[in-house]
Amino acid sequence: MSVPRNRTDQHDKPASFSIENDTIFPVPEERRHGNAWSLLLVWIGANQNIMAIMTGLIYPALYHLSLGWSLLAILAGNLLGGVFMALHAAQGPHLGIPQMQQTRGQFGATGSLLIIAIIILMYISFTRTFFAMGREQAALVFGTASSQVSIWISAVLIGILCTIGHGIIERVISGFIPVAAVTFLLLATAYLFASHGHLARPVWQIPTLHDFLAAFSLGVLWQIAYAPYVSDYTRYLPSRTGERTAFFVCLAGSVIGTALPTFIGSYLGSTTFAGTMYDAVRPYSAILPILLFLVMATSTLVSSTMQVYCAALSSLTFLQTFRADWKPTGLARAMAAVLILLTSALITINLTGNTLDILNNVIALLLAVLSPWTAINLVDYYLIRHGQYDIASLFQRDGGIYGEVNRPALACYMLGILVQIPFLSNGLYVGPIASLYGGIDFSWVIGILVPGAVYWFWARRPH
Incomplete structure (x- = not known):
């Protein structure tokens, strides 16, 4: 059933509290909703979280960037990474299926399982990082005795949102935007007065090339990390929205949404104030640290919900590969979300170390x-x-016209990982070529260009 171009009826807005049952299957046109504005709000809201602020702290703390150069690295990195992210987002309105389901078209039904498994691990890694941040914030405000409780409270609330589905998640994300924006700006103001406006470094103190490129890469990956699931949300848009609109709206929303909290985080880390964010607001009222914590906790809730929801869809895609006749419903998505939340929570409880280094x-x-x-x-x-x-x-056990395993595509993927090793430079490993250039990490450039070019040449050869 197609939707007329001039139609703006009840399908433009989802029923937020009705259980979503589309899961991994194509979203019918009559159940699609939203427009460019609602999509813009989703991707602005998706980035209004404490992880963005903590990521902003990395720029002055680990990469030694001044405030001005932090802003340049944030904008440039997110803009470049956002192009790749938005190109994935544009696929959603056209195909109407989750990104991992579409990945079968490149790697085959069984061949895609490796990619899907890696993506699920990515979701769990981000969720446990959010949980660790929430625990750390709870300990700062209420003491260590209550820090683990925050994990389980968050897990329960996320489970409820993932059970209801996309409609309520979209509403919560959009509704959180003004709360987060006002809170983050007031927090920056509190730091301004607490530090008497003093910065630890001059605004335009020139960084080393290594530090700037490392910071630049941070912004690139922030956006690329959305690539595996950005179309999981854009697939609910009416097909008439078009790929071009989805591309530019997602690009603008995610870059703008990321830049504000990340830059505020870099500002907090650039001031001479040595206390925590809660110390900065405590002099004005004893209730302010608690209110600030509630906003920060809500931000982890919002972002973790996006991770877990898409992790559940990816898990259903993984399982459906072995049972092509299985039609997972909202109940299956809820059960998958609970298992992912339980895994993430248990890992977090046993996770130790500095949150910034972990991130x-x-x-x-x-x-x-x-x-x-x-x-x-x-x-x-x-x-x-x-x-x-x-x-x-894409839903057949044997992969239909795409087959079970596309070995050349998998070979290109593994090649893309291997060729990066000499260029890697991070806290875990520094490759020999990266060492020759002062530890500058070029790996992600190689990891995009080499497998992309090889795959293009292979796919265009006569069969």
Whole structure:
């Protein structure tokens, strides 16, 4: 059933509290909703979280960037990474299926399982990082005795949202935007007065090339990390929205949404104030640290829900590979979400170490495994198939016209990981070529260009 172009009826807004049952299957046109504005709000809201603020702290703390150069690295990195992310987002309105289901078109039904498993691990890694941040914030405000409680409270609330589905998640994300924006700006003001406006470094103190490129790469990966699931949300848009609109709206929303809290985080880390964010607001009222914590906790809730919801869809895609006749419903999605939440919570409870270091290392590893996948997916979608996929084949046990295993695509993916090793430079490993250039990490560039080019040449050869 197609939707007339001039139609703006009840399908423009989802029923927030009705259980979503589409899961991994194509979203019918009559159940699609939203427009460019609602999509813009989703991707602004998706980035209004404490992880963005903590990531901003990395720029002055680990990369030694001044405030001005932090802003340049944030904008430039997120803009470049956002282009790749938005190219994935544009696939959603056209195909109407989750990104991991579409990945079968490149790697085959069984061959895609490796990619899906890696993406699920990525979701769990980000969720446990959010949980660790929430625990750390709870300990700062209420003491260590209550810190683990925050994990379980968050897990329960996330489970409820994932059970209801996309409609309520979208509403919560959009509704949180003004609360987060006002809170983050007031927090920056509190730091301004607490530090008497003094910065630890001059605004435009020139950084080393290594530090700037490392900071630049941080912004690139922040956006690329959305690539495996950005179309999980854009697939609910009416097909008339179009790929071009989805691309520019997602790009603008995610870059703008990320830049504000990340820059505020870099500002907090650049001031001479040595206390925590709660110390900065405590002099004005004893209730302010609690209110600030509630906003920060809500931000982890919002972002973790996005991770867990898509992790549940990816898990259903993984399982449906072995049972092509299985039609997972909202109940299956809820059960998958609970298992993912339980796993993430248990890992977090046993997780120790500095949160900033953990976050930085997780991001570095993700960049290495996501770059080759994003290159192969985008080359296949835009340069090889031009968006034309046989949807029915993507749900067949034998992969239909795409087969069970596309060995050349998997070989390109593994090649994309291997060629990055000499160029890697992070807290876990520094490759020999990166060492020759002062520890500058070029790996993600190699991880996109090499597998993308090899896959393009292979796919265009005469069969």
